[in-house]
Amino acid sequence: MTYFTSDEFAEATGVVARHMAPTPQFVWPLLSETLGTEVWVKHENCTPTGAFKVRGGLVYIDRLVRERPEVRGVVSATRGNHGQSLAFAGRATGLPVTIVVPHGNSPDKNAAMHGFGAELIEHGVDFQAAREHLGEVAEQRGLEAVPSFHKDLCLGVATYAHELFSAAGELDVVYVPVGMGSGICGVIAVRDLLGLSTDIVGVVAAAAPAVALSMEAGHPVPTGSAATFADGMACREPHPDALAIIARGAARIVRVEEAEIAEAIRLLWAATHNVAEGAGAASLAALIKERDRIRGKRVGLVLSGGNIDRDMLRTVLGGRTPAVA
Numbered sequence: 418m419t420y421f422t423s424d425e426f427a428e429a430t431g432v433v434a435r436h437m438a439p440t441p442q443f444v445w446p447l448l449s450e451t452l453g454t455e456v457w458v459k460h461e462n463c464t465p466t467g468a469f470k471v472r473g474g475l476v477y478i479d480r481l482v483r484e485r486p487e488v489r490g491v492v493s494a495t496r497g498n499h500g501q502s503l504a505f506a507g508r509a510t511g512l513p514v515t516i517v518v519p520h521g522n523s524p525d526k527n528a529a530m531h532g533f534g535a536e537l538i539e540h541g542v543d544f545q546a547a548r549e550h551l552g553e554v555a556e557q558r559g560l561e562a563v564p565s566f567h568k569d570l571c572l573g574v575a576t577y578a579h580e581l582f583s584a585a586g587e588l589d590v591v592y593v594p595v596g597m598g599s600g601i602c603g604v605i606a607v608r609d610l611l612g613l614s615t616d617i618v619g620v621v622a623a624a625a626p627a628v629a630l631s632m633e634a635g636h637p638v639p640t641g642s643a644a645t646f647a648d649g650m651a652c653r654e655p656h657p658d659a660l661a662i663i664a665r666g667a668a669r670i671v672r673v674e675e676a677e678i679a680e681a682i683r684l685l686w687a688a689t690h691n692v693a694e695g696a697g698a699a700s701l702a703a704l705i706k707e708r709d710r711i712r713g714k715r716v717g718l719v720l721s722g723g724n725i726d727r728d729m730l731r732t733v734l735g736g737r738t739p740a741v742a
Contacts, residue, residue, distance in 0.1 A: 420606040420662060421572055429572040430579070432479045433472050436509060437465050439580045442717075447688040448701075452708055457585045457717045458689065461577055462697060466501040466529070468649075468722030469574050473599055474502025475509070476573030477563065482510045485561075490515065492555050493563035494548040496648040497526030498722055499597075503563060504533035517547045517554060523648065525726045543643060545653050565597040566656040575603030579611075581717055587613045589714035592700035594721050595619040595628050595670070596650045598659025604719070605666035615717075616668035620703040622650045622695075623672040624741070631655045632663065632670050646729065646739040647678050647695025649722060673702040679738040681705060685720070686734065694725040 440463040449456045461469035481488055490513035493503055500516035507514035514535045518527060519542055527537055540550040548565065555562040564570075582588070591608075593601040601619050608615050621628050625643035637660060643651040663670075673681075681698035684705075685691055693701075700718040704711065729739050 420602065420609075421568065423610065425572060426575065426579070426607075426610060429476045430576050432476050433573060433576045436475050437471065440464055440577060442581050442584050443689075445689045448684070451684065451688060452704060453712050454708075455715045456704070457581065457588065457715070459577060459581045459717060459719050460691065461719060461721050462691060462693065462723030466498065466505050466533070467724045468498035468501065468694075468697075469577055469600060469719070470498040470502040471505050472502070472576050473570035473573035474499070474506040477567060477569040478503065478506035478510055478512060480569055481561070482512055488561045489513070490558070490560045491563050492517065492551060492558065492560040494518070494544065494551045494565065496544050496651060497523055497530065497724060498649060499565060500530045500535060501526070501533055504530050504535035508534045515554065515558070515560060517550055519543050519547045523724075523726050526724055529724065543653070544648075544651050545643070566599055566659050570599045571603045571606065574599050575607045577719075578604040578607035582607065582611060582613065585715070585717060588615050588717045590616045590618060590668075590711055591717035591719065592618045592620055592671075592703050593719045594647075594650055594696040594699040595621050595663070596652050596696065597656055598628070598663060600719065600721060601667065602659055602662040605662055609666065617666060618703065619663060619667050619670045620699045621670060621672055622647050622678065622699065623674050625651050625653065626672055627653050628655050628660070628663070629670045629672055631660050644741045645695065646675060646741050647699055649694060649696025650699060671703040671706060673699055673706060676738045677702040677706065679733045682725075682733045683736075691720065692723045692725060692730065693720055694722045697722045
């Protein structure tokens with residue numbers, strides 16, 4: 418059973434194509450040589466917002482303004498990339514966007530969201546606290562609350578999976594970083610829609626293991642913290658709908674340590690000269706961890722974004738692992 422139909426996906430593809438070109442996918446010789454297998458990197462760091470989520474924001478906002486023009490604005494919670502996606506789409510359609518971010522959020526991501534036209538509200542110590550404040554802001558201001566996981570978000574981000582499979586063919590394995598789940602659910606849905614047998618492997622930060630713990634338990638398992646510098650994976654309360662799709666369609670979930678993520682950022686820079694944020698490099702970190710398991714296979718890696726703060730990037734390229742307060 419697929420999460421959406423071919424007609425729904427075709428409509429979403431058309432929406433995304435109106436606003437951005439397909440992102441590239443390359444086999445980088447130095448990366449493949451280092452890992453001993455054919456590695457395709459899907460460069461979602463090359464979208465207009467520097468991350469894959471822009472696709473989902475475009476599809477969600479497009480449907481909203483067409484079907485419910487009475488909505489006067491939206492509000493959502495994010496650490497950055499989801500907020501940029503909504504701000505980008507809001508600017509394209511003239512819909513005001515408000516974003517709730519935790520205190521101490523990435524200055525660079527805050528600046529990017531503001532640059533795309535979003536109003537920012539700071540609340541709480543982490544993403545979950547900001548997310549829990551969302552309903553109050555929506556009620557006070559008369560705004561539509563946009564969730565972090567929704568079918569339209571998945572439809573949009575699924576377009577990158579179709580681009581990857583169209584270019585690379587049937588890969589043996591694709592590694593996908595997992596936060597709230599739209600990315601991996603989109604890849605699973607497209608894999609199923611195309612009738613492929615590719616193994617989809619989810620990747621989480623060991624410091625933010627809620628999705629892994631939930632998959633092991635068979636039900637949502639929240640955690641008390643998600644203290645990872647890979648803020649795109651800083652989830653401590655998984656969405657049950659996302660978990661259901663992951664449980665049905667993912668081969669496994671791999672946990673990666675902070676130092677392993679930092680090393681993957683350095684390798685991506687050395688082998689491809691692309692900048693990856695923590696979540697964007699997590700797929701490579703998992704592949705390095707499983708290199709013996711996948712040797713000789715055709716592998717896809719989702720470089721989900723490149724929005725890393727300058728100071729953090731300086732720390733990583735200097736051979737260190739960023740500390741999380």
